[in-house]
Amino acid sequence: METALARTKTHLWGGGRSPFNVSYGKLMMWYFLMSDSFTFGAFLISYGSIRFSLNYWVNHNYVFNEFPFTEANLPLAFVSLMTFILIFSSVTMVLAVHEGHKMNKKGVEKWLALTILGGLCFLGSQAWEWTGLITGHHKVLVDGAIQYWGTTVSHNPWGPKVLFHGEMVATPGPVAFGGYFFGITGFHGFHVFTGVIINSIMLTKTRLGHFEKRGHYEMIEKAGLYWHFVDLVWVFVFLCFYLI
Amino acid sequence: MNNEEVSHEQSLVVHDLGHAAHVHHHKQSFITKYIFSQDHKIISRQFLITGIIWALIGGLFSVIFRLQLGYPDSTFPFLQDLLGHWAPGGKLDPEFYYALVTMHGTILVFFVLTAGLSGTFANFLIPLQVGARDMASPFLNMLSYWFFFSASIVMFCSLFLQTGPASGGWTIYPPLSALGDAMSGSKTGMDMWLASMGLFIISQLLAGLNYITTILNMRTKGMSMTRLPLTIWSLFFTAVLGVLSFPVLLSAVVLLLFDRHLGTSFFLSDIVIGGKILPNEGGSPILFQHLFWFLGHPEVYIIALPAMGITSEVISVNSRKPIFGYMAMVGSFFAIAALSFMVWAHHMFVTGLNPFLGSFFVLLTLLIAVPSAIKVFNWLTTLWKGSIRFTPGMLFAIGFVSLFISGGLTGIWLGNSSLDIHLHDTYFVVAHFHLVMGVASMFGMFAGVYHWFPKMFGRYMNNTLSYIHFWITIAGAYCIFWPMHYEGLAGMPRRYYDFSNWESFKMFGGLNEFISVVALIVFATQLLFIFNFFYSIFKGRKVTTPNPWGATTLEWTTPIRPGHGNWISEIPEVYRWPYDYGKDGRDFIPQTEPVGENENRH
Numbered sequence: 001m002e003t004a005l006a007r008t009k010t011h012l013w014g015g016g017r018s019p020f021n022v023s024y025g026k027l028m029m030w031y032f033l034m035s036d037s038f039t040f041g042a043f044l045i046s047y048g049s050i051r052f053s054l055n056y057w058v059n060h061n062y063v064f065n066e067f068p069f070t071e072a073n074l075p076l077a078f079v080s081l082m083t084f085i086l087i088f089s090s091v092t093m094v095l096a097v098h099e100g101h102k103m104n105k106k107g108v109e110k111w112l113a114l115t116i117l118g119g120l121c122f123l124g125s126q127a128w129e130w131t132g133l134i135t136g137h138h139k140v141l142v143d144g145a146i147q148y149w150g151t152t153v154s155h156n157p158w159g160p161k162v163l164f165h166g167e168m169v170a171t172p173g174p175v176a177f178g179g180y181f182f183g184i185t186g187f188h189g190f191h192v193f194t195g196v197i198i199n200s201i202m203l204t205k206t207r208l209g210h211f212e213k214r215g216h217y218e219m220i221e222k223a224g225l226y227w228h229f230v231d232l233v234w235v236f237v238f239l240c241f242y243l244i
Numbered sequence: 245m246n247n248e249e250v251s252h253e254q255s256l257v258v259h260d261l262g263h264a265a266h267v268h269h270h271k272q273s274f275i276t277k278y279i280f281s282q283d284h285k286i287i288s289r290q291f292l293i294t295g296i297i298w299a300l301i302g303g304l305f306s307v308i309f310r311l312q313l314g315y316p317d318s319t320f321p322f323l324q325d326l327l328g329h330w331a332p333g334g335k336l337d338p339e340f341y342y343a344l345v346t347m348h349g350t351i352l353v354f355f356v357l358t359a360g361l362s363g364t365f366a367n368f369l370i371p372l373q374v375g376a377r378d379m380a381s382p383f384l385n386m387l388s389y390w391f392f393f394s395a396s397i398v399m400f401c402s403l404f405l406q407t408g409p410a411s412g413g414w415t416i417y418p419p420l421s422a423l424g425d426a427m428s429g430s431k432t433g434m435d436m437w438l439a440s441m442g443l444f445i446i447s448q449l450l451a452g453l454n455y456i457t458t459i460l461n462m463r464t465k466g467m468s469m470t471r472l473p474l475t476i477w478s479l480f481f482t483a484v485l486g487v488l489s490f491p492v493l494l495s496a497v498v499l500l501l502f503d504r505h506l507g508t509s510f511f512l513s514d515i516v517i518g519g520k521i522l523p524n525e526g527g528s529p530i531l532f533q534h535l536f537w538f539l540g541h542p543e544v545y546i547i548a549l550p551a552m553g554i555t556s557e558v559i560s561v562n563s564r565k566p567i568f569g570y571m572a573m574v575g576s577f578f579a580i581a582a583l584s585f586m587v588w589a590h591h592m593f594v595t596g597l598n599p600f601l602g603s604f605f606v607l608l609t610l611l612i613a614v615p616s617a618i619k620v621f622n623w624l625t626t627l628w629k630g631s632i633r634f635t636p637g638m639l640f641a642i643g644f645v646s647l648f649i650s651g652g653l654t655g656i657w658l659g660n661s662s663l664d665i666h667l668h669d670t671y672f673v674v675a676h677f678h679l680v681m682g683v684a685s686m687f688g689m690f691a692g693v694y695h696w697f698p699k700m701f702g703r704y705m706n707n708t709l710s711y712i713h714f715w716i717t718i719a720g721a722y723c724i725f726w727p728m729h730y731e732g733l734a735g736m737p738r739r740y741y742d743f744s745n746w747e748s749f750k751m752f753g754g755l756n757e758f759i760s761v762v763a764l765i766v767f768a769t770q771l772l773f774i775f776n777f778f779y780s781i782f783k784g785r786k787v788t789t790p791n792p793w794g795a796t797t798l799e800w801t802t803p804i805r806p807g808h809g810n811w812i813s814e815i816p817e818v819y820r821w822p823y824d825y826g827k828d829g830r831d832f833i834p835q836t837e838p839v840g841e842n843e844n845r846h
Contacts, residue, residue, distance in 0.1 A: 015375075015818065016465030024380035024461045028453045035449055035487045042495035042538070046510070046531055054526060154507045154523060176526045179508035183499065 029222045033229045036191075040233050043187065044240055047180040054174050058158035060242050063151065066132050079242050082125045083234065086192075089118025090231045093199075097224045100217025105206060108217060112203045115227065119196040126189050130182070141169045153178040181241055188237050191230045198223050280390075282382035283808040287389050288367035289700060292693070294396060295360020296774060299686075301400075302351035305344045307767045312336045314760025316742045330408070338741045342411040343429050345739060347403065349414030350437070352682065354444055355399070357547040359392050361689050362486075365550055366455045366479045368696065372799035373473050375464025375816060377809045380457040384450045391447035395440045402436035410437035413739065415536055418511040418529050422503045425517050435504065438497050445490045445497070452490075455483035464798070466818035470574075471835065473797050473822040474567060477574050478553025481581040482546050489542035489585070496535035503527070530596055537588035545584045548648075548681050549577065551688020552619060555641040558695045559623055561795045562638035563630025564831060566823035569622045576615030583612050593661040594668050602661040609659035616652055620645065631826075635793075636710035637695030643718045644687040650722075651680025654729065669739070672732025675725045683721045690714075693777070698792050702805040703784030709776040713769055720766035727755050796834050797822045 013019045020027065051057055061075040068078070092114040099107030137148040138157035141164050149157035149172075159173030202223045211217045281287060308327075311320060319334035330340035367385065371378050379385045402409040411429025412421040416437065424431045459472070459480045472480075499510040503524075511532045512524035560567040567573060589597055589605040623645045632638065654676040657663050667673060690713075697705050732738075736749050743749040743756070791800040798818070802810050816836040824833040828843060 013468050015463035015467035018461045020460070024457045027457045027461055028381065031453050031456055031487055032449070035491045038488055039491035039495050042492040042535055046495070046499065046535065049531060050526065050528060053528070153502070174526045175509050179502065179510055183502055183508065187498070
């Protein structure tokens with residue numbers, strides 16, 4: 001038994017085959033994702049180091065409390081919906097890959113189309129959220145006078161509140177919030193956008209029957225790896241900006 | 245369908261491609277064969293020649309600023325002809341002096357010693373030495389070169405801007421680099437620097453993914469990891485370092501661009517510029533340094549490791565002896581690669597880093613001396629009692645070892661945070677890194693070019709010119725950088741335009757002049773190399789035997805001028821490690837020869 005194990009092991013790494021039993025394309029995708037996670041890691045660590053060097057951050061329950069078509073105060077409800085959409089699009093991606101294994105062209109088309117739809121919904125939601133933040137009018141006490149600010153990379157109306165003419169009014173908060181929020185969610189959104197483009201190309205190629213002719217749907221798997229990675233990154237972004 | 249089917253099918257596809265490409269060799273047009281080529285050997289030559297052009301530009305810049313440093317009181321009218329308003333009356337403009345220093349660093353570090361060195365040899369050697377028809381993805385490989393090419397174009401264009409190229413030092417520390425009002429070099433020149441580096445990072449990513457995947461997935465039958473030549477091991481770790489460290493520079497580049505143009509405050513806080521108070525607050529310039537050096541330090545090894553790999557191979561082949569301590573060499577590559585990610589803050593000892601944190605970085609930094617010393621002793625013991633052939637490649641490989649020792653020893657000084665208080669930003673640092681990674685890696689590159697030139701072009705380079713090139717370059721390298729240690733110990737700061745205002749540095753006037761003269765001579769000698777290189781491509785002595793150096797590795801089993809696909813028939817199978825020299829009474833045994841019945845195990 002032991003010698004048999006040793007023999008398979010040397011065989012695996014002995015050349016003439018892939019030691020991980022994967023094609024070069026999938027291996028490349030994995031290493032690319034590793035590389036990309038370092039980019040996101042650098043962003044998130046920078047964000048963390050700056051945030052914890054400051055005395056005050058924002059209260060996300062106040063910043064992210066809007067929901068379309070209602071004036072109600074719904075803290076984190078909209079971003080939860082966004083997260084749900086994105087994670088659900090991961091599920092449809094899994095199903096598309098699964099149908100690919102079964103060589104079911106129609107199934108791949110259906111689930112891939114739904115994945116693309118999910119990605120577009122997420123991007124649309126993000127655009128709505130950004131618009132709300134940037135164009136918002138929030139009372140801020142600046143140099144002894146009241147101003148109305150949106151949340152941008154250079155303005156933060158969510159600072160500590162002070163008593164002003166008998167009313168609690170916010171003062172300017174750390175501008176780092178806007179910079180990192182728009183920078184990192186934007187960089188992630190850009191990844192979702194490229195993912196949607198990649199998936200659209202995959203859908204077109206599926207419809208044209210390229211993969212059927214090739215005999216396998218491995219390209220869908222590779223696109224799927226990227227898509228799951230983008231979703232996984234969102235979980236960290238969500239955690240760092242909306243929950244902590 | 246499972247994974248095995250796919251990977252199996254892929255290897256078959258590659259096989260077919262190789263045959264097809266070889267059969268239809270003559271049908272390729274000039275453009276697909278030499279310009280948008282997907283042949284790793286052509287791409288490697290593209291990297292090499294682009295690298296040589298950049299080395300020429302970067303070297304010329306150093307000669308120009310050495311003129312200023314050696315002769316601060318003189319004017320050189322030809323400089324005005326060359327540089328226009330950057331040298332009014334033949335006197336180098338201080339702003340442009342900084343631009344030259346910045347560009348010299350950027351060009352040599354990234355474009356010559358990263359793209360030019362590992363771009364050339366990883367592309368050339370990986371498929372040939374692991375036994376593959378081409379890279380895992382020839383298309384991405386081609387793309388990698390063209391991204392590098394476009395990065396080059398952007399950087400080259402920035403040299404001609406009215407406001408000059410980036411000039412805040414190759415480390416582009418903010419706030420200087422983030423504010424266009426701070427200096428003219430921080431205007432458009434800085435944007436083009438960042439754009440160029442963005443393209444360069446993409447190029448390195450595509451290249452690195454290909455190198456790693458090819459080495460892991462495409463080895464020929466029998467080529468287990470421990471039968472890989474050390475060049476491949478070094479290029480493997482180089483690629484891993486690149487894939488994991490360049491993305492962090494990308495983050496820094498993106499954030500810096502935002503600070504420059506979108507009004508964010510990632511690296512900026514509480515700044516008054518020209519009497520104007522900037523609104524930025526809460527950012528940290530030290531954060532940028534962390535991000536930059538998280539790339540910057542592995543980058544040192546991205547530059548040094550391929551040179552080490554080439555040196556190991558060239559020394560073993562030309563000593564006619566197996567490399568001493570193969571597994572120790574592999575292990576020390578791994579140790580260097582791993583440690584290189586944990587030492588970046590030794591570039592920041594005096595930047596405001598917590599001294600307690602600094603002590604950990606001192607420890608980890610000094611630990612790198614261990615694998616480095618293992619390598620040095622292994623090279624020396626490989627040379628020991630060898631039947632040495634002093635080919636030009638061998639001389640440069642030995643030169644690498646010499647320079648690596650000389651430059652490496654001062655690294656132990658600089659790794660101490662307390663000594664660094666005195667030595668940081670002095671000429672001592674300049675001397676240290678130029679010897680240990682600058683000139684040493686250039687020597688590794690020269691060794692590689694001389695050694696594999698017969699394989700690359702089917703001709704030899706001229707030996708007489710090569711020997712002149714070697715001796716002047718090594719003597720010159722020591723004459724230039726050795727005196728800088730004394731200047732640095734005396735506290736002479738780097739990056740200064742003129743030292744004549746300081747009484748304490750006046751005594752170095754003559755020494756600076758000497759250094760400048762030698763720099764000029766060494767630069768002229770490199771022109772000799774470039775002449776030799778291009779002349780030999782067309783007129784050099786022809787190679788008549790497929791294995792002129794008597795080497796064991798697979799690249800010498802290909803035809804003298806291999807076509808796309810490398811081997812005409814089947815890819816050879818490998819039966820032994822690549823260092824069977826002087827074994828059982830035989831001069832060398834190729835890797836393709838099965839192990840005999842009565843043969844000793846190595």
